Amino acid sequence: MLDPQLLRSNLQDVADRLVPRGFALDVARIEALEERRKTVQIRTEALQAERNAISKSIGQAKQHGEDITPLMANVEHMGNQLNENKAALDKIQAELEAILLGIPNLPHESVPVGENGSVEVRRWGTPRIFDFEIKDHAALGGKSGWVDFETAAKLSGARFTLLRGPIACLHRALAQFMINLHTCEHGYEEAYTPYMMRAPALQSTGHLPTFEEDLFKIARGGEGDLYLIPTSEVPLTNLAAGRILDAEQLPLKFVAHTPCFRSEAGASGRDTHAMLRLYQFDMVELVQIIEPSNSMGALEDLTANAEKALQLLGLPYRTMALCTGDLPFSAVKTHDLEVWIPSQENYRKVSSCSNRGDFQARRMQARFRNPGTGKPELVHTLNGSALAVGRTLVAVMENYQQADGSIRVPDVLKQYMGGMDIISCGR
Known part of the structure; x- marks a missing residue:
């Protein structure tokens, strides 16, 4: 939420700064x-x-x-x-x-201006050149029944998937690998969070009221409604809600692996093929709660943490600085990581890393005591998917496929798969 005093004193300036976001105040x-x-x-x-x-x-x-x-x-x-x-x-x-x-955050001055003008910051890895006709992830996993959309549709309807056998194991291995990477090498504290949250928690992170149609609500009568989490950003960021933290406690850095639930109400016309856009998917999420003066530097660090997972997996990707027209609602600046998907001959988003400034902190009254003044001040919050597990699974399956339809297991994942080298998809 923007500072109400800013609106009262500089209303037209705020309105002008929101125009590049496509928002008319x-x-x-x-x-x-x-x-x-x-x-x-x-x-x-x-x-x-x-x-x-x-x-x-x-x-x-x-x-x-x-x-x-x-x-x-x-x-x-x-x-x-x-x-x-x-x-x-x-x-x-x-x-x-x-x-x-309902007012989105103000873009940082370094954000590229435009409706579709996101800028490539860097690129890592070279897409593999195949000497055989490649298959997409649905075809690779469908032959063996280890990626099963038909059964999932019978159980739950469209936009769900059922993973079995070594593909389910590969999915789990990816999440374990990411959690271990971020806790052991990047200094994050692992958390296991509730998968259902009350409305105030979602309002604090900016998901309510603007994006209610994208959420799955569970009505509980007199006990009050609950919502399935769209990402563990919601519970992790709310760990600072209503608190005044000591400066020595900062930064707080959390990582969690959870399922995420989104109705994707705005997904019409977007890529919904197979596993690329589901109602239920897994995410390893990073959240930082920090002292304000270093939040832009922290965004670079958080983005690098997410990139490291892709590098260790050997997956080609590019890092995009989102333009003002593509910024998430609560963000002042966002980097998207897009991984190479061979069957589409294109890059697809696998992570979004954002600096939220004090936008969420003001909503949830998350503060720290400034040691210089002794007064409470709002913290800054950041979050990033590191990574979306299902989309990373898609990238691994397609980039590591072989001519016979089998899939090589990336070296960093073998320890989580009992030493398995090859997933044979032709049982």
Whole structure:
């Protein structure tokens, strides 16, 4: 959430900075609400002061034995007016907050400007040249039944998959490899989180209210609704919610492997082939909660952490700096990692690493005590998928396929697969 004071003091500037994101801020509506808020607030404060003065005069009248009935009636009338004004003020504040919750973050000055102008930052690895006709991941796993969309559809409907045998083992091996890499080499603390969250947690990270249609809601009657997590960014970032951390505790760095659930309401027209876009998929997520002055440097570090997994797997990829039109809602800057998919002869996103600035921290009141001033200040939050397990599985299957339809196991994964070298897909 943006700083409300920034909107009040620099509303048009904020509106101008949001234009490159393709977001039109309703300046006239906000100005009108602010004027109403000021008018009602001034009237409320004046009524409160007048009521206090009359209440004081009631005490004086009592001391002199005077009739206080008219004064009491006046106080009661003012009390009713105060309640009406407070209700009106609450309504205006609620409207302003609803607008504020729907405003995306402001892009960092280093973000490329444009609707489709994301910039390639670097490229690693060379796509393999095959001397045989390649298969996509669905064909590679489908022959053996180890990647089974038909059974998954019978069980759960479209956009689910069932993995079995060595492909399921390869999927698990990828997650274990990533978790070990980030905990042992990159200094992250592993966490096991709930897969269902309450609405306030999702509002804190910016998933609610704007993206409610992308979430799976579980109604629980009087207990309150729960939502299946779209990513473990939600529980991990909320570990700092409502806290004032000591500066010495920062940075907090968490990693978690969880299933993720997204209804993909906005996926129409996007690549939904086979395992590339599912309602349920696994992710290894990185989250950092840091002191603000180093957040851009931390974004580079976090991106490098995710890239390291692709390098060790030997998968060609490119790193993209997203343009203003493609930035995630809560991000000030984002790097996407796109891995090479041979069957498509193209790069596909396998990770998104974002600096959220103080946008999420303001929503969840996550702060640290500045040792220089002794005062609480908002932290900065970052997160990145490192990596999306299913899409990485697709890349491994296709890049490591052999002419006979088998799949070589990358060296870094063999220890998690009982030393298996080859997955034969022609049983």
